[in-house]
Amino acid sequence: EAAVTQSPRNKVAVTGGKVTLSCNQTNNHNNMYWYRQDTGHGLRLIHYSYGAGSTEKGDIPDGYKASRPSQENFSLILELATPSQTSVYFCASGDVGGRGEQYFGPGTRLTVL
Amino acid sequence: GEQVEQRPPHLSVREGDSAIIICTYTDSATAYFSWYKQEAGAGLQLLMSVLSNVDRKEEQGLTVLLNKKDKRLSLNLTAAHPGDSAVYFCAVALTNSAGNKLTFGIGTRVLVRP
Numbered sequence: 001e002a003a004v005t006q007s008p009r010n011k012v013a014v015t016g017g018k019v020t021l022s023c024n025q026t027n028n029h030n031n032m033y034w035y036r037q038d039t040g041h042g043l044r045l046i047h048y049s050y051g052a053g054s055t056e057k058g059d060i061p062d063g064y065k066a067s068r069p070s071q072e073n074f075s076l077i078l079e080l081a082t083p084s085q086t087s088v089y090f091c092a093s094g095d096v097g098g099r100g101e102q103y104f105g106p107g108t109r110l111t112v113l
Numbered sequence: 114g115e116q117v118e119q120r121p122p123h124l125s126v127r128e129g130d131s132a133i134i135i136c137t138y139t140d141s142a143t144a145y146f147s148w149y150k151q152e153a154g155a156g157l158q159l160l161m162s163v164l165s166n167v168d169r170k171e172e173q174g175l176t177v178l179l180n181k182k183d184k185r186l187s188l189n190l191t192a193a194h195p196g197d198s199a200v201y202f203c204a205v206a207l208t209n210s211a212g213n214k215l216t217f218g219i220g221t222r223v224l225v226r227p
Binding site for chain 2 (some may be wrong): 033042043048077092096100102103104106
């Protein structure tokens with residue numbers, strides 16, 4: 001059974017609109033992460049969280065917010081979506097002492113028109 | 114900050130041959146090393162992870178080598194089969210990395226031809 005799930009799997013949004021990407025994990029991991037994947041850039045960290053109520057900026061946080069209301073759920077919020085945010089977004093979870101091991105969701109393909 | 118270079122970007126091998134992917138990193142404080150596999154349309158799947166005190170690890174047709182002196186990590190797919198066709202990423206983390214943040218290589222697209 002999938003331990004990290006994401007919704008929606010595909011999303012088309014309009015420029016200036018608000019987009020919320022959701023992630024749920026059943027691994028009981030404290031840490032959760034949001035990445036985007038673009039050709040030529042690999043995976044880049046947007047936001048991460050140490051646990052419920054915490055959010056931290058990653059390497060490319062501009063234009064994104066995050067919310068961690070519970071151990072299981074971590075959301076990525078685009079308040080004013082732009083075409084440059086068209087990408088594939090991945091959520092992952094990892095244990096505090098997990099030696100850098102992370103477990104990924106299936107991804108959300110976001111297109112901003 | 115930590116930088117990771119991964120090569121080659123593309124690799125095509127015949128079924129039964131070996132495929133080798135190499136990553137180099139810059140920070141000597143790097144402590145955690147891992148390899149991920151991404152199949153088409155899917156998320157990343159953790160293949161294998163090693164700590165900095167491990168030089169070699171083998172599991173199910175995969176061999177990971179770590180050369181700390183040269184700051185080089187490699188993945189060898191021995192006797193590759195078509196099911197190994199995917200994109201492979203190396204990832205590293207520092208000992209004191211807040212939140213166990215990973216730095217990823219850019220990926221290697223591997224094609225195994227029958």
